[in-house]
Amino acid sequence: xxxxxxxxxxxxxxxxxxxxxxxxxxxxxxxxxxxxxxxxxxxxxxxxxxxxxxxxxxxxxxxxxxxxxxxxxxxxxxxxxxxxxxxxxxxxxxxxxxxxxxxxxxxxxxxxxxxxxxxxxxxxxxxxxxxxxxxxxxxxxxxxxxxxxxxxxxxxxxxxxxxxxxxxxxxxxxxxxxxxxxxxxxxxxxxxxxxxxxxxxxxxxxxxxxxxxxxxxxxxxxxxxxxxxxxxxxxxxxxxxxxxxxxxxxxxxxxxxxxxxxxxxxxxxxxxxxxxxxxxxxxxxx
Amino acid sequence: xxxxxxxxxxxxxxxxxxxxxxxxxxxxxxxxxxxxxxxxxxxxxxxxxxxxxxxxxxxxxxxxxxxxxxxxxxxxxxxxxxxxxxxxxxxxxxxxxxxxxxxxxxxxxxxxxxxxxxxxxxxxxxxxxx
Numbered sequence: 001x002x003x004x005x006x007x008x009x010x011x012x013x014x015x016x017x018x019x020x021x022x023x024x025x026x027x028x029x030x031x032x033x034x035x036x037x038x039x040x041x042x043x044x045x046x047x048x049x050x051x052x053x054x055x056x057x058x059x060x061x062x063x064x065x066x067x068x069x070x071x072x073x074x075x076x077x078x079x080x081x082x083x084x085x086x087x088x089x090x091x092x093x094x095x096x097x098x099x100x101x102x103x104x105x106x107x108x109x110x111x112x113x114x115x116x117x118x119x120x121x122x123x124x125x126x127x128x129x130x131x132x133x134x135x136x137x138x139x140x141x142x143x144x145x146x147x148x149x150x151x152x153x154x155x156x157x158x159x160x161x162x163x164x165x166x167x168x169x170x171x172x173x174x175x176x177x178x179x180x181x182x183x184x185x186x187x188x189x190x191x192x193x194x195x196x197x198x199x200x201x202x203x204x205x206x207x208x209x210x211x212x213x214x215x216x217x218x219x220x221x222x223x224x225x226x227x228x229x230x231x232x233x234x235x236x237x238x239x240x241x242x243x244x245x246x247x248x249x250x251x252x253x254x255x256x257x258x259x260x261x262x263x264x265x266x267x268x269x270x271x272x273x274x275x276x277x278x279x280x281x282x283x284x285x286x
Numbered sequence: 287x288x289x290x291x292x293x294x295x296x297x298x299x300x301x302x303x304x305x306x307x308x309x310x311x312x313x314x315x316x317x318x319x320x321x322x323x324x325x326x327x328x329x330x331x332x333x334x335x336x337x338x339x340x341x342x343x344x345x346x347x348x349x350x351x352x353x354x355x356x357x358x359x360x361x362x363x364x365x366x367x368x369x370x371x372x373x374x375x376x377x378x379x380x381x382x383x384x385x386x387x388x389x390x391x392x393x394x395x396x397x398x399x400x401x402x403x404x405x406x407x408x409x410x411x412x413x414x415x416x
Contacts, residue, residue, distance in 0.1 A: 013313075201382045214293055217341065217345070218344060219343050221345045221348055221349075222348060225349065225352050228352055229352065229355070232352075232355065232356060232359075236359060239363060243363070
């Protein structure tokens with residue numbers, strides 16, 4: 001069997017089949033990616049389409065994040081606690097790496113919610129200055145996001161950041177800086193009234209990243225189909241080789257010159273050893 | 287070989303019907319997109335009249351075509367029709383209405399083989415040929 005499989009024509013066919021299988025596997029991956037993207041997009045769009053709700057109606061301090069409410073639009077009123085603002089390093093905006101500006105908004109019951117106000121290119125950027133934040137009651141609208149997963153942290157990461165910074169927007173890390181009842185999850189600010197004045201008004205907003213999750217069934221299906229095609233190609237090669245091994249295909253020497261891989265499966269039989277069928281005429285099509 | 291032919295014919299028709307449905311769906315989508323100013327991906331196509339059609343028509347066609355390829359190749363293993371023709375038969379499943387043509391062609395070729403097979407099982411084996 002191995003010696004049959006190592007015949008040049010079957011090796012050539014194997015090469016073709018492997019290339020096709022690799023391409024199809026890649027296409028499957030691409031569809032899986034599309035399934036994730038579209039699923040995420042659909043889930044996010046559905047979440048955004050739901051009515052804007054007061055934050056307090058879906059989230060209270062020290063409770064688990066309600067994952068069904070991820071990416072929903074929320075409003076929340078409170079006062080900025082600018083003194084306790086933190087920066088989150090290593091965050092991208094377009095092609096640049098900078099820091100997120102996360103400021104707690106204190107609610108009437110003294111609890112707080114982390115608000116992602118924007119992005120700055122470096123820690124000293126004046127636009128992040130919490131001194132410019134308005135005193136007194138502010139009302140925010142924004143998008144509610146689940147806490148960032150702390151599992152992503154490498155050991156030591158959490159302590160490796162400079163003072164005034166935090167590695168992730170996640171309650172387990174934030175509570176080490178903020179000593180008040182804290183909401184899990186955070187709000188990506190889209191608007192604030194009153195808005196900060198001065199340079200702080202030009203702080204770069206951050207696009208909500210989306211909570212992830214959701215798979216579009218259609219693309220998932222396409223992905224699976226590509227992989228099945230890919231596997232079938234390999235099976236096909238194995239069948240052809242096995243048939244050759246069992247002598248059901250005519251040896252290549254009996255025909256003309258070696259055939260190209262695309263039709264080398266000896267497609268023009270003149271006689272069949274077992275089935276004794278009339279030779280199909282290869283020439284005409286209806 | 288007979289049941290392989292039947293399997294092939296059933297799937298040739300099923301794939302053909304679903305490919306026509308899919309083509310109609312895409313044409314309707316295209317029409318809706320241009321006449322109603324929608325992005326193409328948001329046009330409901332047949333989904334406007336048949337709930338969920340925009341999902342199950344393409345998905346079903348995908349699996350049917352996969353099965354069509356498998357039974358076509360299976361039939362080829364049994365009949366050894368010209369290989370390049372079998373490639374065309376497989377590709378015909380991707381061109382609207384062509385799987386019906388392919389089905390006619392395949393059936394016309396395989397039926398005589400079936401007849402010969404039956405004749406040979408009745409009579410002692412003789413060298414084949416017409």
